[in-house]
Amino acid sequence: xxxxxxxxxxNNRVRIVVATSVMLTFISYWRxxxxxxxxxxxxxxxxxxxxxxxxxxxAPWFVLGVMLFxxxxxxxxxxxxxxxxxxxxxxxxxxxxxxxxxxxxxxxLMFDYILTGPVSGVSAGQYIAGLINDxxxxxDARGWVPAAIHHMFHGTPQVGVNATAVLFAVAVTLYxxxxxxxxxxxxxxxxLWVMQITTVMVVMLxxxxxxxxxxxxxxxxxxxxxxxxxxxxxxxxxxxHSKLPHMFGILGLIIGFGHSVLAMSGEESLAQVYRExxxxxxxxxxxxxxxxxxxxxVFTGLVSLLAVMLIPDGVRMKVYSDNLIAGLAxxxxxxxxxxxxxxxxxxxxxxxxxxxxxNTAIVGSNGVLNRVSEDGVLADWFRRPHKKYGTTYRIINxxxxxxxxxxxxxxxxxxxxxxxYAFGVVWSFVFxxxxxxxxxxxxxxxxxxxxxxxxHLFGVEIPIGLASVGxxxxxxxxxxxxxKSVATVSGLIFSVVFFAIFTFSERVNRRKHAHNAAQxxxxxxxxxxxxxxxxxxxxxxxxxxxxxxxxxxxxxLRWALERTDTHEQDVVVVTARxxxxxxxxxxxxTEQIFSDYEQTLFTRAxxxxxxxxxxxxxxxxxxxDPWSAIAQTAHNLESSTVxxxxxxxxxxxxxxFALGSAWEAIPEPKRQFLLQIVxxxxxxxxxxIGPHTPTMKNEDVELLHRLWLNxxxxxxxxxxxxxxILTEALTRFASDYGxxxxxxxxxxxxxxxxxxxxxxxxxxxxxxxxxxxxxxxSDRDDGHRTDGSPGPTGDGSE
Amino acid sequence: MSVSVVLVKILEFMFVAGWVGSxxxxxxxxxxxxxxxxxxxxxxxx
Numbered sequence: 001x002x003x004x005x006x007x008x009x010x011n012n013r014v015r016i017v018v019a020t021s022v023m024l025t026f027i028s029y030w031r032x033x034x035x036x037x038x039x040x041x042x043x044x045x046x047x048x049x050x051x052x053x054x055x056x057x058x059a060p061w062f063v064l065g066v067m068l069f070x071x072x073x074x075x076x077x078x079x080x081x082x083x084x085x086x087x088x089x090x091x092x093x094x095x096x097x098x099x100x101x102x103x104x105x106x107x108x109l110m111f112d113y114i115l116t117g118p119v120s121g122v123s124a125g126q127y128i129a130g131l132i133n134d135x136x137x138x139x140d141a142r143g144w145v146p147a148a149i150h151h152m153f154h155g156t157p158q159v160g161v162n163a164t165a166v167l168f169a170v171a172v173t174l175y176x177x178x179x180x181x182x183x184x185x186x187x188x189x190x191x192l193w194v195m196q197i198t199t200v201m202v203v204m205l206x207x208x209x210x211x212x213x214x215x216x217x218x219x220x221x222x223x224x225x226x227x228x229x230x231x232x233x234x235x236x237x238x239x240x241h242s243k244l245p246h247m248f249g250i251l252g253l254i255i256g257f258g259h260s261v262l263a264m265s266g267e268e269s270l271a272q273v274y275r276e277x278x279x280x281x282x283x284x285x286x287x288x289x290x291x292x293x294x295x296x297x298v299f300t301g302l303v304s305l306l307a308v309m310l311i312p313d314g315v316r317m318k319v320y321s322d323n324l325i326a327g328l329a330x331x332x333x334x335x336x337x338x339x340x341x342x343x344x345x346x347x348x349x350x351x352x353x354x355x356x357x358x359n360t361a362i363v364g365s366n367g368v369l370n371r372v373s374e375d376g377v378l379a380d381w382f383r384r385p386h387k388k389y390g391t392t393y394r395i396i397n398x399x400x401x402x403x404x405x406x407x408x409x410x411x412x413x414x415x416x417x418x419x420x421y422a423f424g425v426v427w428s429f430v431f432x433x434x435x436x437x438x439x440x441x442x443x444x445x446x447x448x449x450x451x452x453x454x455x456h457l458f459g460v461e462i463p464i465g466l467a468s469v470g471x472x473x474x475x476x477x478x479x480x481x482x483x484k485s486v487a488t489v490s491g492l493i494f495s496v497v498f499f500a501i502f503t504f505s506e507r508v509n510r511r512k513h514a515h516n517a518a519q520x521x522x523x524x525x526x527x528x529x530x531x532x533x534x535x536x537x538x539x540x541x542x543x544x545x546x547x548x549x550x551x552x553x554x555x556x557l558r559w560a561l562e563r564t565d566t567h568e569q570d571v572v573v574v575t576a577r578x579x580x581x582x583x584x585x586x587x588x589x590t591e592q593i594f595s596d597y598e599q600t601l602f603t604r605a606x607x608x609x610x611x612x613x614x615x616x617x618x619x620x621x622x623x624x625d626p627w628s629a630i631a632q633t634a635h636n637l638e639s640s641t642v643x644x645x646x647x648x649x650x651x652x653x654x655x656x657f658a659l660g661s662a663w664e665a666i667p668e669p670k671r672q673f674l675l676q677i678v679x680x681x682x683x684x685x686x687x688x689i690g691p692h693t694p695t696m697k698n699e700d701v702e703l704l705h706r707l708w709l710n711x712x713x714x715x716x717x718x719x720x721x722x723x724x725i726l727t728e729a730l731t732r733f734a735s736d737y738g739x740x741x742x743x744x745x746x747x748x749x750x751x752x753x754x755x756x757x758x759x760x761x762x763x764x765x766x767x768x769x770x771x772x773x774x775x776x777x778s779d780r781d782d783g784h785r786t787d788g789s790p791g792p793t794g795d796g797s798e
Numbered sequence: 799m800s801v802s803v804v805l806v807k808i809l810e811f812m813f814v815a816g817w818v819g820s821x822x823x824x825x826x827x828x829x830x831x832x833x834x835x836x837x838x839x840x841x842x843x844x
Binding site for chain 1: 830
């Protein structure tokens with residue numbers, strides 16, 4: 001494989017190496033489970049209340065049934081992931097049923113994702129409003145509310161629950177909109193932390209509930225028979241005036257099941273995190289599935305059951321229907337103030353996990369829309385990166401616009417939102433399972449695991465397990481169409497509108513892409529590579545890596561080219577195609593990774609190289625975050641220097657710190673390199689990434705020399721070198737730090753750190769010195785610098 | 799029997815048969831899950 005360059009090849013085209021694998025940092029199954037549970041676990045806060053409002057007091061049995069059935073749905077996801085590393089709904093449906101149904105399924109999935117935000121935001125708002133009102137009511141009952149305020153409100157002051165919930169949901173959605181536009185990075189660390197706090201709450205909740213049950217007793221909810229299912233007016237939808245729901249016992253079970261199915265929303269996240277699971281992937285996926293299955297069964301299932309057992313019938317639906325866990329907290333045995341404090345804790349946890357779900361909804365929707373947009377199903381206009389932050393802000397704006405619209409239209413009615421939400425959840429599962437059934441016969445590739453049992457008759461496999469799961473889902477989804485009128489109407493309108501947009505965009509894009517492809521074929525020659533390797537790109541070790549993103553800011557590329565003799569040192573221009581958390585679950589085709597944006601970007605990069613008269617190699621890498629992409633690419637290509645432009649949202653030190661952190665995540669053995677950040681005014685900051693000889697202060701060098709002079713005066717120590725002094729000093733330091741003098745050393749170092757001032761990059765990326773703008777050198781000079789400033793090779797940087 | 803009753807009967811059959819099959823899925827995968835959990839080889843639970 002030859003080098004990619006702007007030098008005319010045989011056919012005058014520039015070769016670009018396109019890596020097809022997303023560069024990811026792999027996570028353990030505990031972290032993966034935490035990421036999924038941040039979405040799946042959040043439904044515990046509202047699913048039980050919504051189900052009971054629809055079908056009455058026997059609802060917890062249905063919620064438990066759904067949580068049990070969720071284990072079987074997870075098995076479908078495990079099988080799909082064992083076939084496709086990115087086994088999300090879109091990929092699987094497209095593979096099995098073609099593009100049209102894939103677009104339809106992704107429309108249903110979008111409905112699910114977009115509604116996750118409003119449902120979670122409004123639910124969190126309901127918990128907060130409930131806490132405020134109950135706290136004021138308790139204070140008022142004790143006479144702590146002044147009479148004037150009491151008089152002003154004509155009774156106990158209360159906030160409007162739905163209005164507060166709407167305000168809160170709008171505020172949280174806007175907050176995460178801005179965070180996503182700025183491009184916050186999803187971290188499994190944060191998800192793990194939220195789940196740890198949630199687990200503390202769940203353990204306390206279950207322990208205290210069991211203690212209360214032992215102390216005051218309780219009754220199980222009525223079993224789910226036709227006589228015990230009490231449909232509300234809204235729960236029968238189009239069958240409101242039909243006799244059918246009252247005639248058939250099993251139909252009643254399906255209706256009840258359909259009203260509880262939103263309890264397992266979030267399963268799709270399993271396919272999304274699979275890509276990022278550490279080795280052994282399949283085993284860890286199964287472990288993740290077990291962890292989330294058991295956790296959500298205990299949390300969502302048991303909480304719904306305990307709520308009916310402990311909260312009196314008179315207040316459960318009247319007061320706590322929208323904040324069932326808060327009702328549970330207030331109906332435990334114990335002093336009121338302690339119960340109120342625990343309720344506040346529940347609200348804090350609810351706030352954390354539900355707000356996280358709002359963010360997950362934006363990130364997930366953005367990921368899915370990015371994915372379909374990359375596939376040419378949504379106009380490229382949506383994918384144009386934000387000028388300052390580089391995010392797909394137009395897609396984010398669209399998602400958040402739809403979410404805000406939903407929040408305001410529903411006006412805090414969690415029941416309506418939840419019912420509509422179930423539409424997207426159940427239909428995306430139906431599409432997925434039917435597709436998996438089709439793929440049992442059509443897919444001939446690798447499949448490491450199958451949903452059991454499978455019967456073999458006359459050489460034909462009959463997937464009994466998969467078909468069974470599919471039958472439960474399909475029957476539930478069809479019945480839901482009749483019983484959830486709001487969900488059916490809104491879901492169908494949404495899906496049809498999205499489907500129409502996708503289809504129209506695809507047609508427009510097909511024509512445009514045909515033109516672009518022809519243009520691209522004239523200019524570029526794409527070479528696919530699964531991973532980034534130096535040999536694949538065809539470059540020499542010690543090369544200069546230049547990350548580029550915005551085609552308007554390529555000054556650093558010019559700077560690097562002007563200072564590099566490309567006969568001796570290769571310059572590799574790399575752009576990271578950022579895949580959001582969700583989109584890592586989907587396969588990326590060449591045209592998705594190398595879109596018209598990358599084409600424009602590389603055309604400009606080639607123009608810069610041509611204007612300087614130097615050769616460059618071009619590379620596209622898909623990645624979850626740009627820093628990991630740069631660090632891993634520099635490592636894989638054995639680059640000696642990375643030359644970057646100044647970020648619009650970070651200082652040079654922060655950029656160095658971010659790259660240093662990404663470098664730390666690369667497994668050993670790894671090589672060090674220099675980072676040079678070229679600022680718009682031409683000033684260049686240079687940092688060493690990785691362990692290296694530190695930059696020593698003059699007084700330290702003098703101290704070392706004085707010590708050496710003294711030591712070498714000792715008899716028999718005449719041959720001691722400076723480095724021997726350092727070795728002895730460091731050995732003593734390591735011994736003292738690990739033993740008796742640890743505290744004092746830490747104190748002293750803190751004092752030094754405070755004197756040095758805040759510079760996070762110091763921790764892992766040491767700044768060398770700042771280079772002032774200076775004259776460039778050409779390929780034809782002798783390589784000796786006259787200005788004293790280092791080129792991208794890093795010579796003279798110490 | 800009207801069309802809607804036939805449709806309901808089909809849906810009921812699908813639901814019940816599906817649940818029976820799903821319970822078998824749960825039992826078989828549950829048995830496998832115990833094995834997966836007990837197998838500490840290649841564990842990376844950090």
